[in-house]
Each structure stands twice: as structure tokens, then as C-alpha cells.
Amino acid sequence: MREDELGRMYSEGEQIFGEGQEGDRMYVIQAGRVKITKKSRTGDMTIAVLESGDIFGEMALFDKLPRSATATAMGNTRVLTIDKDKLFQTISRDPTLAFRIISSMSSRIRRLDDELIQVKKNKLNICTDLDETCEYILEEAKNVIPAENGSIMLLDEDGETLSVRAAFGKEWNPKIKLRVGEGVAGDVLKTGKAELINSVSQDARFKSGSAKISSMLCVPLKWKTSIGTLNMSNSSNKLFTLEDLKMLRSLAMYASIAIQNAKSCAQLKSTTEEMIMHVSLLDVS
């Protein structure tokens, strides 16, 4: 540290304080940057990167709770400590000293508000995007049942045609549409019974598209009534087992709930977004 500098030097990665520790001081960055991180299930999450002149660690002074996050130096960082006792004594004589702490806290709350809205929006997106939900279900299905092709077909709003909402496999034709009762999927939708067909070419219901299919699993997706089908198939000579069918049926139960959720959310989405817009406008004004 140079002779003409104030405060204390922390080197890259050095911790200034840790989440959960007791804290009785606040800090002001003199030079360099400080990363504020919080522990989460998936590891440390960076919640802010603060710069020269910024205040941090003030929360523990006011709420007397352990540190809510960890502060770490990013590169060589120089920090000045502010003692709690002296600070409060000075504030009690001159309350305006707290103005800047308050304004720093309120700009932080504003930023958090913005992030919160972003997070909320993202969450809504995940659950409202029906196609994304279907992709996600197929991804899961592929993990448990080895298959070359797969698709989710859902009943359209008219209640009469099934169309592909998500698919994988190189020979799968996602443009295909089936009427209720038509083809294997149309029939499964109508009967509500899961089927394992290891000789597709011999099945009279089968409507051949451009893809060559030799074996397939087809289970209905049900929410009160049938809403679609979950299909897995092989183009090669690989066969499915009964075990596969059972697995897929279990998966279909969860899939149905997720799909129904996504559908309901989609309806809620526009209303909710309107409300959020409203709230953030109120906050700004």
C-alpha cells in the first residue's frame, strides 16, 4: 500500500466480511471494486459489484442482524471502515449525515425492485410458454426412455385436430396434423388408453408421413379429459418394452399437469403483466 493512501488494502479474492457474520461497521470503497455475493442452492450468486465511493455493509448496522451477504475484493481494493458507535453518535447530532446512506439504500431497493420484476417476468415466461413446456417434457422423456423420435401433440382450440407442439428425431415431420380418431395418436386420444406398438407397419390406423416408423409408444395426456398425446418412436429395428410404456405413462401424468399449468398461466399472463406494469409505474412516480 502506498504511503499516501487511506484505509486498508485487500487483495483479489480476499474476504472483507462473510455472510452470517456479526457486523458492527460499515465500509466505504476508496479504490477498486467489491463483489457482494449471497449463498444459494446452486452456489454463490453475485448480487452487486460496487465501485469506488460506494457504501456497503450498512444493513447490519441498522437491523442488528448477521451479515446478509459476503463482500469480497475484486482485484486490489482499498476500503475505509466506518465505526458504528461514532457514526451513530454523529448521526444523532446531525441526522442529515444519514441522507447519503438513505439515498444509497433507496437506490439499491430500486434496483432490487427492477430485478424482482425481471425475475417474476422470467418465471411467468417459463410457465406460460406452452411450447417451451412441451420441449422440456420431451427432453425429460428422452432421458428416461431411449428413443430415436418423439413428439407431443396437443388438441387445438377447436377440440378436433391434434397438432405437433414439440418434436425431436431427424425423420419426424412436425407439420403433421391429425383429426380426433385419426391415426394412432388420434385413436389413443379418443380411447384414452396408452399403447405400445412394435410393428407399426402392420397397424391399420397408422398414417404414414415422410418418416419411416417401425415401433412406437403412444400415451394420452389427460386433464379431466384428454388434451393430447405423448409419442416416442424408433425408425430402426429397436423395440420398446412394457417397462418403457409404464415409465412413459407416469411421466405423462406430470406432463399433463405442467401443460395444463402452462395453459392457465397463459391466460393469466396478460392480466398479471398489466398489474406489474401498474405497480412499477406507481413505484416510479
Add this chain to the structure above:
Amino acid sequence: MADPFILEDGSHIAVVGGGPTGSFFSIFALRMAKMINKNLRVTIYEPKDFSKDGPLGCNRCGGIISELLVQALAVEGINLSDRIVQRGIDSYKLHTDHGTVSIDTPTHEKRIAAVYRGGGPKGTMGQEKESFDGFLLNLARQEGALHVPLKIDHIEYRNSKPVLLSREGDVQEADLVVGAIGVKSQTSKLFEHMRFGYRRPETVTAAIAEIGFDRDILSERFGASVHLFLLPLKEIKFAAMIPKGTYVTICILGKNMNVRSVNEFLDHPAVAAVLPASVPYKIGCRCLPQMNVRAPGVPFTDRVVMCGDAGSTRLFKDGLGAAYLMGKAAAKTAVFHGVSADHFRREYLPVYRSIVNDNRYGKILFQATDLFKKYKTLTRGMLKVISREQEDQYRSKRLSSVLWDMFTGNERYKNIFFRTLNFPLQHDLLCEITKEFIAGKA
């Protein structure tokens, strides 16, 4: 009818003196006015060019920014960068006739700043560094104050508003005049002539000398410590050596210092131990500034308020901290309340008085210090207690922190005073003093 003493959009504040008090006042008045969407005009009259070296650009002081002030400023968003700080200080070395002890900051952090008020000692102009007073004046300008490099020579009332006149320039009417003129100029007469009862503060003459070293020698000899001397010299209350870039500021506080005082001090054995004749040094500049030791009783009238050294300051320490407190208190009163004598009496006087009253405790503490430095047994007892406290990490640092706070200006005298009455501290001291006494007899 609207209260004529409440500042409105476009009101004009004239600040006479752009030292720390004038700048602090302006910075906070403008910030607070912005907070409530008030548009004030602030003009600072300051003839000095703070970038000049030597006495011409300098408001003459030791240049220590106390721990308390460094922290308060940081919270205000005013951070002292390495352009202003000459040296960061993390400890005090207390030298007496009977030994030396070191008192460290608890966190080993550099929390005190040594600065130059002007461009530095004679012959050092053009360094990379900035003066503290210049830095604050610049901040005030950034907040929107206008700096006019004029000396104010006359103030009078016209139509119940003060008007400022300068031999060299324009006439200005103001809704409020802030007297931030310090104690070192004849300008107090301007305010005395306004007949509201203001009198120039009582002062004593202090001595300052800048001695220049080779940078490495300076760092090795003085480190990041202020060296404090409590010596049994009658005229000298205490003296300090404050290391900066390539100079050490020697600051001698006492009753009536003169040119000889510096030499006498340098010749004293305890000083020679720190600064032996074998170490080459040169004296860069010297001055004998006035120091405020008693505040005037009436620091305001309608549309006029006296702040900083021109009013009350903290006895023997942290005058800059007092400048901050008073400048801000006056700004708060003017912006949020009003500028009549009544407003100042209600809002500003309590802050002013608290500083004056606190100095009463300061006087007692300094009398006690005089006693301690006069009698060998007391000095030694005190040194023993401090060095024991400093050596043992787990021992509570009662006496060390009393002395630290007393000389660094980290705490009000009143609070320090009550801490000295603390029983364990008295007990520790008494034990050591008794031991010294017995050893002395034996």
C-alpha cells in the same frame, strides 16, 4: 406576508472566505437546497490561490484530518484521494522525557490523513498533489458555487440587506453573509463594525515549521505515525511532528510561540532522539499562526452568521472537524429554516455552543496533561500503563484510547473526560504511579 428571512429561489448567499468552513458551508447549502428543489446562488469570496506554495497559498495548520472527520466525509461521499493525502496515518508515537510509547489504531488501518492546506512548503510547487483547501473549494464549485477571487473590504446594510464591497471589484447585495474568515486576518474588523456584538476570538500564537528530508529517511524515521511530544517545557502545551511526502510538519502549540520556540524544541533531548543532528534536513518554511482559544459570544445577527475559526473551534485539535460541523449546521439552518437571528439562535447556536462547552472539558484534560508531563513519576506511570496496554492484545486499552481520542480529535472532550473517571483506569494508573514513586524513593 411571506417571511422575508426565508431563502427563496434565486436568493443570494455571499460566503466571505473560501477556507474549509466557507467551502463546507457552500457544499452542504447547495446539496440541501437541491434536495428540496430550491435554487440558491452561492458566491465564495476568496483571494488566496491554494495551489501556490509557501505561506501565500496556505491557511497554516498541522494538516491532520482527524479519524472522525475522515469517516464523516467518506459517509458524505467526500473521499480523500491520494492526490490530496500526503500520508495516511495509522498510529501515534508519544514521546516524553522518560520514554516513548506507540498507540496504534485498533484495526491497523490508515484512518487519519496528513494533508497540505496550500500548495506545500516553499519550493514544492508543481507536485502531483492537490491542496486540501483547494480540493474543497473545487467541490463547492462543482456543487454550483461561484468562486470570486476577491478580498472583501467592507460590509454595510442597505435597505436592511447586507452589501459587500471590495476595493478591486463589484458591489454585491446578499440575503445572507457567511463569515468564514478564520482568525488569521484583519477581516474580523468588518464584522465587528457591524455592531451586532461580534468580537474577534481570543487567540494564542502557535509555531509551525516544515522540515524537508530525503523521502526514504522520512519514511524510515517517521513511518505512518504522528509523533507527539509531551515535554516539561513551560511555554509548550504539546508539539507534534506530522510526516508528509518529503517534509515533516512541526507544529508547536503553547501560549506565545516565536521563532526561538522551534529551535528550542528541536534542541530538546527527546526531540533530538527522534531527529538527531546527524540526519540531514532543511527547514522549508516557518510561520507563527494565530490559534483560536476562546470563542466570541455572539456569532450571528439577521442575515449574518460567523462560522469555523471565526466563531468557535475545538481547543488544540480538529479545527477542521469543527469547521465541518459548523459550516454544515449553518447551511442546514439557512436552507431548511431561515436566516434571521432567531433562526440561528434556535438551530445553529446549539451546535456552536456544544463546541464551546466541550472545550471546557478540554481545558481540564490539558491541565491534567500538564501535570503528567511535569512530574516524572506521573509521566512514567502513564507510559507504563500505555505500553502494557499496547503489548497485550487482549488487555482493554483504556488509557491508550483516552490519549488517542484526545490528540487525534476522534472524540469530544466531554466523553473523554468521563472516560478518565473510569475506575479501572484510575486504578491502573495509581498502581503504576505508586510503584514509580516507591522506586524513586528507594
